[in-house]
Amino acid sequence: MRVAMIGTGYVGLVSGACFADFGHHVTCVDKDAQKIAMLERGEIPIFEPGLDDIVARNRAAGRLDFAVDLTAAVREADAVFIAVGTPSRRGDGHADLSYVYAAAREIAEAAQGYTVVVTKSTVPVGTGDEVERVIREARPEADISVVSNPEFLREGAAIEDFKRPDRIVVGTDDPRAREVMTQLYRPLSLNSLPLLFTSRRTSELIKYAGNAFLAVKITFINEIADLCEQVGANVQEVARGIGLDNRIGSKFLHAGPGYGGSCFPKDTLALTRTAQEAGTPLRIVETVVAVNDVRKLAMAKKVVSALGGEVRGKTAAVLGLTFKPNTDDMRESPALSIIHALLDKGMKIRAFDPEGMEEAKKLLPAAVTYTGGAYEAAEGADCLVIITEWDAFRALDFERLRKLMTQPVLVDLRNIYRPDEMTALGFAYESVGRGTTGADGAAIHGA
Numbered sequence: 044m045r046v047a048m049i050g051t052g053y054v055g056l057v058s059g060a061c062f063a064d065f066g067h068h069v070t071c072v073d074k075d076a077q078k079i080a081m082l083e084r085g086e087i088p089i090f091e092p093g094l095d096d097i098v099a100r101n102r103a104a105g106r107l108d109f110a111v112d113l114t115a116a117v118r119e120a121d122a123v124f125i126a127v128g129t130p131s132r133r134g135d136g137h138a139d140l141s142y143v144y145a146a147a148r149e150i151a152e153a154a155q156g157y158t159v160v161v162t163k164s165t166v167p168v169g170t171g172d173e174v175e176r177v178i179r180e181a182r183p184e185a186d187i188s189v190v191s192n193p194e195f196l197r198e199g200a201a202i203e204d205f206k207r208p209d210r211i212v213v214g215t216d217d218p219r220a221r222e223v224m225t226q227l228y229r230p231l232s233l234n235s236l237p238l239l240f241t242s243r244r245t246s247e248l249i250k251y252a253g254n255a256f257l258a259v260k261i262t263f264i265n266e267i268a269d270l271c272e273q274v275g276a277n278v279q280e281v282a283r284g285i286g287l288d289n290r291i292g293s294k295f296l297h298a299g300p301g302y303g304g305s306c307f308p309k310d311t312l313a314l315t316r317t318a319q320e321a322g323t324p325l326r327i328v329e330t331v332v333a334v335n336d337v338r339k340l341a342m343a344k345k346v347v348s349a350l351g352g353e354v355r356g357k358t359a360a361v362l363g364l365t366f367k368p369n370t371d372d373m374r375e376s377p378a379l380s381i382i383h384a385l386l387d388k389g390m391k392i393r394a395f396d397p398e399g400m401e402e403a404k405k406l407l408p409a410a411v412t413y414t415g416g417a418y419e420a421a422e423g424a425d426c427l428v429i430i431t432e433w434d435a436f437r438a439l440d441f442e443r444l445r446k447l448m449t450q451p452v453l454v455d456l457r458n459i460y461r462p463d464e465m466t467a468l469g470f471a472y473e474s475v476g477r478g479t480t481g482a483d484g485a486a487i488h489g490a
């Protein structure tokens with residue numbers, strides 16, 4: 044089949060390359076001419092493990108190409124995917140749908156023959172109706188179906204997620220569109236893939252409800268972590284103890300600095316707005332949004348208290364800037380809020396991230412010093428702060444670090460290390476939700 048992918052970002056490029064790998068012919072389109080030029084030169088504009096290989100292979104096989112203008116690709120396509128960004132709208136937190144509707148208008152002009160227009164971007168309930176209205180208004184005679192097919196891939200494991208998904212949700216009541224979508228995903232059905240057909244509105248809501256549920260889970264364990272610190276309990280053991288219950292499950296129960304990234308923050312916020320407008324506020328999700336916002340600042344306070352409360356002129360070596368490992372995505376990363384707060388308190392920041400520093404430079408003040416690795420970052424630092432759990436930070440040489448640092452203090456916001464080990468190595472150690480009790484059984488706020 045022929046596919047046009049409109050928007051060649053994290054989702055569009057991964058989905059396009061994977062559809063090509065299934066044997067379809069795919070054109071990935073993007074308005075950003077620089078991005079397309081890079082791809083045509085064989086360069087990958089984002090960091091996503093394995094993506095370079097799959098793009099190169101499918102280009103060489105003649106199944107994947109790139110374009111700035113969508114006309115030719117849409118004209119020939121059986122399915123046109125809209126995979127453009129849907130960021131938070133400034134001011135009110137609604138999803139900004141201007142890119143989606145702009146793409147729909149362009150698709151309307153170019154479509155020929157029966158075309159399934161598939162919204163892969165995360166969009167609020169009812170957006171499919173509006174996309175259909177926009178296209179029909181521009182081209183009343185166009186033979187199109189508008190389908191919802193939200194994407195569930197995770198950055199850092201995107202190819203694996205796309206090729207081995209837990210489920211594929213397709214929102215349409217139209218049998219012709221259903222057939223096209225089944226053909227597109229057929230290569231996956233060999234692995235008895237759970238293809239879930241729903242109405243368009245239900246499909247749109249499944250994506251938001253899924254992300255909101257995961258954000259609730261993360262925020263729940265983060266609050267339990269705070270309680271653990273106060274009462275002398277260990278959040279990792281609590282998480283294991285509840286996660287072994289199949290009804291709960293062990294995923295998304297890692298206490299940390301709060302969720303970030305390109306999806307959870309904007310999607311939870313947009314869902315609360317949709318619900319408020321529908322007259323059925325989602326109070327749990329509203330609370331999660333508020334709790335997560337203050338959490339990032341609480342993490343900066345943790346650094347300050349680990350250094351005894353007075354930090355002006357002191358230096359923090361920050362390891363990990365991206366919102367999670369194996370991506371260069373800095374959108375809404377907790378590192379942004381934490382570093383801003385530490386700079387406001389007069390601290391100096393020496394940072395290192397394996398992939399995120401180019402993006403970080405665009406978002407953080409010029410005062411931040413970027414370094415070539417964990418040990419260089421640690422030179423002269425008063426504390427080491429681990430914000431993102433890249434593999435490169437999992438087996439640090441603390442003897443070496445101690446010699447490089449002004450004082451041996453580690454704030455481990457991902458609970459990578461063990462408090463007893465760190466103490467034995469002579470480090471003052473702070474982590475998340477691992478409270479301890481003294482000889483008298485009273486809680487000691489600490490590691």
Ligand SMILES: NC(=O)c1ccc[n+]([C@@H]2O[C@H](COP(=O)([O-])OP(=O)(O)OC[C@H]3O[C@@H](n4cnc5c(N)ncnc54)[C@H](O)[C@@H]3O)[C@@H](O)[C@H]2O)c1
Nearest residue numbers: 050051052053054073074075127128129142146164165194
């Ligand atoms: N990133 C993720 O992990 C993820 C996962 C699931 C769903 N989503 C959703 O997928 C959508 C895309 O996310 P992303 O992270 O890939 O965004 P992105 O910002 O990386 O990419 C979007 C691309 O669309 C391009 N674009 C915008 N308007 C265009 C137009 N009219 N024609 C052609 N190109 C256009 C932009 O130049 C940009 O390259 C969002 O709705 C997001 O919520 C993202």
